[in-house]
Amino acid sequence: MKAWNPNIRVQRDAFDLNEETRRLVEGRGDIGATVAFTGWCRDEDERLAALELEHYPGMAESEIARIANEAAERWPLQGLTVIHRTGRIAPGEPIVLVLTASAHRQAAFEAATFLMDYLKTRAPFWKKEHAAAGAQGDWVGAKGSDDDAAKRWRRA
Amino acid sequence: MKVRYFAWVRERVGHAEEEIDVPADVESVADLIGWLSKRDEGYAAAFAEPTVIRAAIDQEHVEHDAALGNGREIAFFPPMTGG
Numbered sequence: 001m002k003a004w005n006p007n008i009r010v011q012r013d014a015f016d017l018n019e020e021t022r023r024l025v026e027g028r029g030d031i032g033a034t035v036a037f038t039g040w041c042r043d044e045d046e047r048l049a050a051l052e053l054e055h056y057p058g059m060a061e062s063e064i065a066r067i068a069n070e071a072a073e074r075w076p077l078q079g080l081t082v083i084h085r086t087g088r089i090a091p092g093e094p095i096v097l098v099l100t101a102s103a104h105r106q107a108a109f110e111a112a113t114f115l116m117d118y119l120k121t122r123a124p125f126w127k128k129e130h131a132a133a134g135a136q137g138d139w140v141g142a143k144g145s146d147d148d149a150a151k152r153w154r155r156a
Numbered sequence: 157m158k159v160r161y162f163a164w165v166r167e168r169v170g171h172a173e174e175e176i177d178v179p180a181d182v183e184s185v186a187d188l189i190g191w192l193s194k195r196d197e198g199y200a201a202a203f204a205e206p207t208v209i210r211a212a213i214d215q216e217h218v219e220h221d222a223a224l225g226n227g228r229e230i231a232f233f234p235p236m237t238g239g
Contacts, residue, residue, distance in 0.1 A: 039239055053238070054163055056231060059215035084238060096239050116239055122217065124231075125238025126163035139164045142235030 006068035043091035168202035
């Protein structure tokens with residue numbers, strides 16, 4: 001039984017990786033590794049002015065929590081943080097943070113990859129593009145490669 | 157039953173949520189998609205390709221053959237693109 005709860009936030013505001021890492025490891029002598037993944041908004045060769053992130057309030061948080069708890073069951077983690085932003089996000093701004101802590105690096109790396117692969121395909125968020133030229137943007141399509149990435153974690 | 161729509165499903169339907177009285181013969185998620193898509197052009201456009209539509213009952217993912225049962229809320233949305 002793990003003695004910690006995942007730190008999960010869905011918020012409009014940006015986040016600071018150093019601050020989140022400090023919070024996760026502060027006062028802990030047992031953590032040997034943290035792995036951080038940050039997803040950023042790209043401008044797609046200057047085609048995009050921004051992304052608009054829509055989410056399903058309530059389910060977004062509960063689905064991330066479900067994925068986080070599964071990660072905690074599968075790897076010997078000592079803490080994890082997932083932050084997903086919503087609303088309008090400009091190129092160069094962060095969208096998502098996954099931060100894992102463990103005694104050793106392998107669990108932290110693998111759990112971070114697992115969390116991102118599942119977040120992409122199971123957490124109810126949708127991206128709409130705002131085109132730089134002022135044109136009406138379209139919804140970003142889901143990628144088959146993301147489904148494939150999630151499938152490789154399925155247990156037999 | 158409360159029905160919620162997200163992303164382009166919401167845009168095509170024309171609103172984010174509504175309360176509906178589910179007819180007795182509408183028993184599954186697939187039945188409800190079929191019933192909703194007959195309402196008007198917006199719904200028909202939203203559900204034109206039923207196989208791409210994802211559904212959640214009471215905020216948990218379900219397949220189209222799932223029974224509506226005693227669910228209080230159902231949501232329809234495109235494949236997710238967060239992260």
